Amino acid sequence: MEIQIVSIIGAGTLGSRIALQAAISGYQVSIFDITDKALDFSFETMKKILAQLDKGGHLKENPEKILSRVYFTLDPEKAVKDADLINESVTEDIELKKKVWKQFGELAPEKTILTTNTSYLLPSMFADISGKPSKFCALHFHDVFYSRVVDIMPHPGTDPSLIPLLEKFGRSLNQVPVLVKKENPGYIFNTMLLALIGAAGKLLTGEVASVEDIDKSWMVNFHMPMGPFGILDSIGLDTAWHVTKSREDSASKAFAAHLKTYIDQGKLGEKTGEGFYKYPNPAYKDPKFIQ
Amino acid sequence: MEIQIVSIIGAGTLGSRIALQAAISGYQVSIFDITDKALDFSFETMKKILAQLDKGGHLKENPEKILSRVYFTLDPEKAVKDADLINESVTEDIELKKKVWKQFGELAPEKTILTTNTSYLLPSMFADISGKPSKFCALHFHDVFYSRVVDIMPHPGTDPSLIPLLEKFGRSLNQVPVLVKKENPGYIFNTMLLALIGAAGKLLTGEVASVEDIDKSWMVNFHMPMGPFGILDSIGLDTAWHVTKSREDSASKAFAAHLKTYIDQGKLGEKTGEGFYKYPNPAYKDPKFIQ
Structure with missing residues (x-):
């Protein structure tokens, strides 16, 4: 089969x-x-990104032509009528995702490959309720344009012949496909990122080092534009708190409690203007930070 | 006090x-x-680095002039006679370092600041035997030229007035000083790096993903030139095994056992021509790796 028509559920x-x-x-x-x-938000988001890409000379067609291939709809039937592949990106809520997959599993044609973009839930949680478990797989994007990895994570009942199709589809979207052979919450990258952030959090709450010195150590040794706390500010401290507080070990609990003190002050990171750093000009972006 | 004369113990x-x-x-x-x-190895090493730096236009003086300020010696007394600061980089062996610090603690003038460059041991292990515990501190460099972080890690008996002196000294060596407020094996960066490598090892031994897909995830999302297994190859699998096998958790034990299978085949990483990848042209350096 060849994927030609793609349906995205959730226009965030x-x-x-x-x-x-x-x-x-x-x-x-x-x-x-x-x-x-x-849908209005989605349309505006696309126009902004297209303008940036166009300015940088990264487009082979004009933005209007590209946008003409996108059909915005409030109608679930029309949304998936001819879809070869559905990718679902609704809010990270297990009950909502179950509801969505019950509905779209019924509406989708037999041929459709059903994929979820969940961050920390697992495809096996939704495969059965979709009614087509063998057609169901996780297909997890990062941010598509800057971070171009796409995780392909089957559940035990996924038809193995989907894997090469999804790899090819991922490459056709200018992504680097990676295979998560077994279900793993957080796939590959987020598992490693969480380990890094957890270690940084432990250094901070254990009063071993400051936010700034922890970030400097990472940035200077790896020549990276930000360290773990800068990354946390961009992820959002609320998101990090949700993930961290569900862990059982004492270091995670201490760090979750520390994150909560920021959240209670409305400091959620870059999006609220303050987290570990103040925005729009956080200290770590000043060249003097690492001199 | 001003640091003018520096004595390095260990010419590796x-x-x-x-x-x-x-x-x-x-x-x-x-x-x-x-x-x-x-000492011959040391002299040759310095000449090579100076030639590279000179070629890149990074030197303000000619290499001969710079080398004329370095005094190579087999005589312990002469080595530290006028030293304002000693930095010890002998093999990571607790008994050897104790012996060295007993000897040089006695030989060093009263004024001398005594620093160890240990990677995973702690300054409190050597402070007393040096005879001058208040003058003793860890001062830990990474690779000096590419990774320019220097960790300053006092033990509980270190005179706090040494800290600003060591920060100033670190900056004068074109390093970024970071303060490790409490003794912590692995300082800041290595603690985080080990957490990252541990998570990568767990993904591999848990058969969640391949070496290549784990590295791709890290490289592409963070725009880095190598992933955790490429980093392991450059650190050396023997070094990684020594650190990993001392940990108690089951994931570390499984990864240590996995590393041992490479070591038993003589695959220690880049230095032996093979580790997780084959050198000098490892797969991850091929642009196609992340396409």
Whole structure:
């Protein structure tokens, strides 16, 4: 089978970026959400990204042509009517995702490959309720344009013949496909990133080193533009707290409690103007930070 | 006090690099080791690095002038006679380091700041035997030229007034000083690096993903030139095994056992031509690796 028509369920930041990259790559794309406001946000998001890409000379077609391949819809039936592949990016809530997969599993044609973009849940949680478990797999994008990894993570009942199709599809979207051979919450990258952040959190709450010295150590030794606390500010301290507080070990609990003190002050990171650093000009972006 | 004369104990790779950077920065430097062969190696190492730096236009003086400030010696008394600061980089062996610090603690003038460059041992293990515990501190370099972080890690008996002196000294060597407020094996960076490598090892031994896909995930998402297994190859699998096998958790034990299978085949990483990848042209350096 060849994937030609792609349906994105959930028109948030990530869903919009995936839909846009699919349109740039020549696919016919539908993108579904439940409010006009969500679809308007999605359209504006795509226009902004296209303008940036166009300015940088990264587009082979003009933005209008690319956008003409995207069909924005509030109608679930129309959204998936001819889809060869569905990728779902709704809010990370297990009950919501179950509801969505019950609905779209029924609406989707027999041929459709069903994929979820969940960050920390597992495809086996939704495979059965979709009604087509052998067609179901996780297909997890990062941010599509800057971080171009796509995780392919089957559940035990996924038809193995989907894997090469999804690898090919990922490459066609200018992504680097990686295979997660067994279900693993956080796939590959997030598992490692969490380990790094956990170690940084332990150094901080154990009063071994300051936020700035921990970040400097990482940035200077690896020549990276930010360290673990800068990364946390960009992820959002609320998101990090949700993941960290579910862990059982004492270091994670201490760090979750520390993150909570920021959250209680409304300091969620870059998006609220303050987290471990103050934005829009955080200390770590000043060249003097690492001199 | 002002640091003007620096004495490096141990003329291996790291000791030679520190001595050279000190000479480049204008210090008078003595470098001590116990064999002519070691000193010859050190001299050749410095000449090679100076040639590279000179070629890249990074030197303000000619290499001969810089080398003229380095005094190579087999004589322990002469090595530290006028030293304002000693930095010890002998083999990572607790008994050897104790012996060295007993000897040089006695030989060093009263004024001398005594520093160890140990990777995973702690300054409190050597402070008393040096005879001058308040003058004793860890001062830990990474590779001096590419990774320019220097950790300053006091033990509970270190005179706090040494800290700003060591920070200033670190900056004068073109390093970024970071303060490790409490003794912590692995300081800041190595603690985080080990957490990352541990997570990567667990993904591999748990058969979640391949060496290549784990490295791709890290490289592509963070735009880095290598991933955890490429890093392990450059550190040396024997070194990684020594650190990993001392840990108690089951994931570390499984990864240590896995590393041992490579070591038993003589695959220690880049230095033996093979580790997780084959050198000198490892797969991850091929641009196609992340396409």
